[in-house]
Amino acid sequence: MKNTRRFAEALGSWMHFEACCFRAGLFSESSFKAAIGSVASSLHGDHKAARVHADYPLPAIQRVPVVGEKSGGGRKKNVDFALIYDDKRMPVSEPQVLIEAKWAGSSHCTVSNLMADFVRLSLMKRAHPDAVCLFVLAGHVTNINAVLLRRPFKGERRDTLPVDGSISSKKFKFLHRDAEHQKAFSGLISAFHSSNLNVPIGFSATSSGIYPPSPAKFKAIAWEVLGVEETNLSRAEWPVPKKDKSKKAPVEEDIL
Numbered sequence: 001m002k003n004t005r006r007f008a009e010a011l012g013s014w015m016h017f018e019a020c021c022f023r024a025g026l027f028s029e030s031s032f033k034a035a036i037g038s039v040a041s042s043l044h045g046d047h048k049a050a051r052v053h054a055d056y057p058l059p060a061i062q063r064v065p066v067v068g069e070k071s072g073g074g075r076k077k078n079v080d081f082a083l084i085y086d087d088k089r090m091p092v093s094e095p096q097v098l099i100e101a102k103w104a105g106s107s108h109c110t111v112s113n114l115m116a117d118f119v120r121l122s123l124m125k126r127a128h129p130d131a132v133c134l135f136v137l138a139g140h141v142t143n144i145n146a147v148l149l150r151r152p153f154k155g156e157r158r159d160t161l162p163v164d165g166s167i168s169s170k171k172f173k174f175l176h177r178d179a180e181h182q183k184a185f186s187g188l189i190s191a192f193h194s195s196n197l198n199v200p201i202g203f204s205a206t207s208s209g210i211y212p213p214s215p216a217k218f219k220a221i222a223w224e225v226l227g228v229e230e231t232n233l234s235r236a237e238w239p240v241p242k243k244d245k246s247k248k249a250p251v252e253e254d255i256l
Contacts, residue, residue, distance in 0.1 A: 003043070003097070003132055004208035004222040005165070010039045010158065011138050012211035015218035018021035024218070029103035032138055033080065040081050045096030047085040050072075056082035058083050058095065060127035064196035076154050097132045100138045104139025104147050111151050118152070118161070119192060121225045122203045139228050144210070148221075151184045161223060165209020169226050173202035176237035183241075190232060190240040198232040 014035050019022060033054070040052045055078040062077055080101050085093035100117035102109045114137075121133040137147065147153070152161050159181065162170040169176070175181045192199050198225060204227045210219050 002206075002208070002224075003134060004206060004224050005211075007036070007039055007099075007134065007136050007222040008208035008211040008220045011035055011136065011220035012216070012218070015138065015220065016212065016216060019217055025101075026103075026219070027139075028226070029106045029108070032103045033101055036099065036136055037081060040083060040097060040099060043083055043097055045083050045085070045093070047096070048092040049087065050083055050085040050096055051091060053084060053086065055080065055083050056084065056086075056246055058082060058098070058124060058127075060124045066196065077120070077121065095124070095128050095131045097134065098128070099134045099136060101136040101138075104143035106139075109137075109139075109143075109147060111184050114147070116187055116188045116191075118203070118205075118223075118225065119188065119199055122200050122228045123197065125203070125225045126200065126228045133225040135223045135225070136220065137222070139218065141217055141219050144219050144221070151180070155180070157165055162207040163209070163221070165207055167207065169204045169206045171202055171204045172217055172228075174199070174233055175240075176233070182238075186238050186241045189238045190235075193235050193238070194240075199238075200229045201231045201233055202229045203227060255256075 011032070015027070018027070037052055037054060057076040058079050061079065079098050081097070081099040082095050083097035084095040098121065100121055102114055102117065117135055121135060124131065125133045137144065146162055152159070153163055154160060158171065158173055159175055159178070161172050173186060189199050203225050205223045205225050208222045210221045212219065
């Protein structure tokens with residue numbers, strides 16, 4: 001069973017079970033992520049002692065300090081889940097599985113934050129080519145449908161992520177000449193650039209498809225980032241978007 005299908009079916013089934021037990025009122029981003037942790041713990045890595053860690057500060061997604069600049073403390077960026085060996089006694093292993101997740105009904109599930117998760121997965125996939133990099137989305141069917149009707153799932157052929165599970169893989173590219181792309185993505189891209197992190201021009205991904213496919217109140221879907229373009233976006237082509245003077249310019253800490 002593919003990892004995308006495993007997560008979509010496990011989470012979709014878990015939500016249906018909980019709803020049948022009249023516990024749907026307990027659904028939240030935290031309970032959803034607890035369920036993801038349970039599924040992730042069933043996976044096996046190459047390292048026998050690898051375990052699932054929540055909110056893991058993987059080096060590949062941290063701010064790159066400018067030469068000669070003191071590295072400040074600041075809040076570290078975390079990947080939601082990492083299957084990795086890290087018991088603080090021996091050298092850390094290569095990550096086996098890396099997962100970002102969003103609850104469709106959460107205020108955090110915006111176009112910008114969702115796409116930022118895919119960018120982070122791309123950066124992690126580039127740094128760790130053998131790792132399985134997954135994005136998981138779940139929630140009430142109304143919220144799921146609303147998310148899938150906007151960027152990056154709605155658009156032209158070459159700038160959308162797959163939703164149909166029958167597609168083996170599909171490439172997504174950031175298009176700097178596209179006004180809609182500039183409007184939707186320039187803020188998050190400039191936020192990564194402000195942290196001296198290069199953003200790839202695109203990546204390829206595959207999808208599990210929505211589960212369950214039949215009518216249900218709660219559904220889940222997962223994607224895997226399979227490959228990442230070597231070329232990075234030009235900072236000149238993705239300037240910081242103009243905002244009201246009362247609003248501060250975006251920084252990477254603003255992207256959840």
